[in-house]
Amino acid sequence: MLTLGVDLAAADTRTAMATVEWLPGRAVVRDLVLDVSDARIVGASEHVDKVGLDCPLGWPEPFVALVQAHRLGQIAVADGDGAQWRRGLAYRLTxxxxxxxxxxxxxxxxxxxxxxxxxxxxxxxxxxxxxxxDVDRTGGGRVVEVYPAAALYRWGLAHRGYKGRGQQVQHAQLVTALGEAAPWLDLGAFEGLCRRSHDAFDSVIAAVNARAAAIGMAAQPSDEQRPTACVEGWIALPTGPLRELIDGANE
Incomplete structure (x- = not known):
């Protein structure tokens, strides 16, 4: 199995992409690149089983309805808690x-x-x-939405404080912690890049999260949640420990 992880930025700069091959008892980072274009992402997607995309795949349905109503001058604000109303505009179900x-x-x-x-x-x-x-925003097709911070949390790893200027120490410590938690994950020649760039590191985490989704170890929307998730997108939270991503693999 091959999974692709994409840490998507607004432009090619700061966009990172990692390809991970899953073999019996181990996983190997086969490619890791920065400053990635849309065309390159689409091309790489042709050769993998699952793409973990670190970016929202849609907008909150109430927000979309608000923009449409505002255009027509037909907004009706419900009485009561305005903060709660605004929260429903800002955050998706997922x-x-x-x-x-x-x-x-x-x-x-x-x-x-x-x-x-x-x-x-x-x-x-x-x-x-x-x-x-097959672009299914719930994650049922080639693409699945991932959120590295939440995945790291689920796997018992630090999920805050490793990004931005002056965070190199925390970032390097997190890469070391990942190696200890998942000794079967071989960063190979790309370990240095993972330590230098949190974008690169997040793309690897996105590829690992894509594996969790591909083998049924990530949360899926319930029947009640699915209609909304189909439009807004759905974050595939891992449901098990890192070690179970490799144990029992038959690829």
Whole structure:
């Protein structure tokens, strides 16, 4: 099995992509690149079993309805808690599930700067669909939405404090901790890049999370949640420990 992890930024710069091959008893990072274009992501997707995309795949349905109503001058604000009303505009169903399950609050795709990456992601999903890939925003097709911070939390690893300027020590410690928690994951010649770039590191985590989704070890929406998830997207939270991603593998 091959999985692809993409840490998607608003532009090619700061976008990282990792390819991981899953073999009996081990997994090997076969490729890890920075400054990746949409065309390169689509091309790489042709050769893998699952793509873990670190970016929201959609917007909250109430937010989309608000924009449409605002355009027509037909907004009706419900009486009561205005903050709660605004929260429903800012966060998707899957974001609320992640918050409930992990205590981590994802960035709002309608109210935070991650929306710039989501604009790009919308075009990327259209390109993947045009290339013949099954783009199911719940993760049932080639692409699955992942959230490295939540995955790291689920795997018992540090999920905060390793990004940004001045965080090299924490970042390096996290790469070391990953190696201790998953000794079967071979970063090979790309270990140095993982230690230097948190974008590169997140793309590897995205590829590992894609493996969890591919083998049924990531949360899926319930029947009740699925209609909303089909539109808004669904974050595939890992449901088991790292070691179970490799144990019993038959590939």
């Amino acid at each position: 974001d609320e599930v992640v918050r409930q399950e992990t205590g981590i609050i994802p960035l709002s795709v309608s109210a935070d700067r991650i929306a710039h990456a989501a604009f790009r992601c919308a075009g990327l999903l259209a390109m993947l669909a045009a290339a013949g890939h």
